[in-house]
Structure formats: C-alpha cells, structure tokens
Amino acid sequence: MAKGIMYVDNIRVEFDDEPTIMDVCRKAGVEMPNFCFHSDLSVYGACRMCMVGEEDTGKIDAACTTKPKNGMRIRTNTSRLLKYRRMTLELMLASHCRDCTACEKNRSCRLQEMAVRFGIHHVHFKDTREHVPMDFSSPAVTFDLNKCILCGDCVRVCKEVQGMSILHFAGRGPGLRGAEILPTTSPSRPLTASAAASAPPYAPPAPSP
16 A cells, blocks of 8 residues: 655656655656766755755755655646756856867766756856866776766765765865865875776766656
C-alpha cells in the first residue's frame, strides 16, 4: 500500500519509498532540470534548477531535497519558476568561461543545452570571478576552474565513490571556488600533488534533460 498520494502538474502519483519530490516527479514522467542530482550520490541541492511550487502555500522548494507529503500538490513549470530558472542560469553563465565554440564539450555540454532550452541568448551580468590557469598536471583529469558551476559532483565522487576525500570546496560566499586539493596551504596546488589524482576518473550518469 502506498504511503501517500501527490499531484504533480495535476498528475496523480502514488509514492512509497521515493525519498524526494524529484523521485516522485520522475515516477510521474516529469523530468526536472538539474545539474547536481544523481541517484548514486548524496543529495547536495546546489544548482536550484529543480525548484517546484506548492499550490497550497505558494512557496517554492528544491525538488531534490524536499520530502514528499501526502496530499501535496505541486507545479513544475509555471511562469514564476521559468523566470527563476532563467535567472539561475544567467548567474551560472556570468561566472563561467563562455568560449563555447572552442570548447571540446561544445554541443555535448549540459549547461549549453540548458541555456538553449530556456532561451538564454544574452547574459546581463558581468563575470567577476578570478580567472585561473588550467591544470593539465594529472594524466586522468583536466582541471579548469573557469568552467566550474559549483555543482559539487567531483567533490562527492571523490569522497563517496573513490573514497579519497581529496577534493573540497574552498572559500565562502562570492569567493567560493570549485574543488581544491586538501590538505594544502596553496590555492594553486596542482592535481599531481596527490597520487590519487592519477586514478581513473568516475563520471555519474548524466540526468535526462
């Protein structure tokens, strides 16, 4: 017997062991946009692209971190949520290297795909993040902080899948940076500072668009 019933865009969905609204949405056949949700990694809730709106309260919550409740009614694609997601994408792109045509991931980039999907043709914000040189020192990983969107995938894979806990975030607020090698006193310590950086990289499966 189901633990409860939810309504996702007026679709009636019974849920039982689904831990989050994201899982209930997928059960209903509704794929939420996201950058940081992977079923084989811990929940991080960084990108905020999967926000949903509760019909009864009017508030918006991240589908990947919110537990389903019996009788809950949510909307996944309102004009309010579209505006929110477009703003979130613009802020990501503002602090992201945008040499897309020269990038090896051109046309197979999830950020680029989302920008096209949500009609982002112009970024209204200036890039204020410090630009740093790429790190090619590891035979397994190319390290380019200029393209980091702070999704946390590499940090979680390093800890939860490879069991190394070498990569960590550094800084706070606007100064937050992507994965740094710890322990270290230098923010520019190369990847080869750790022998584990030469291990074959693990990439969790990309979520469906």
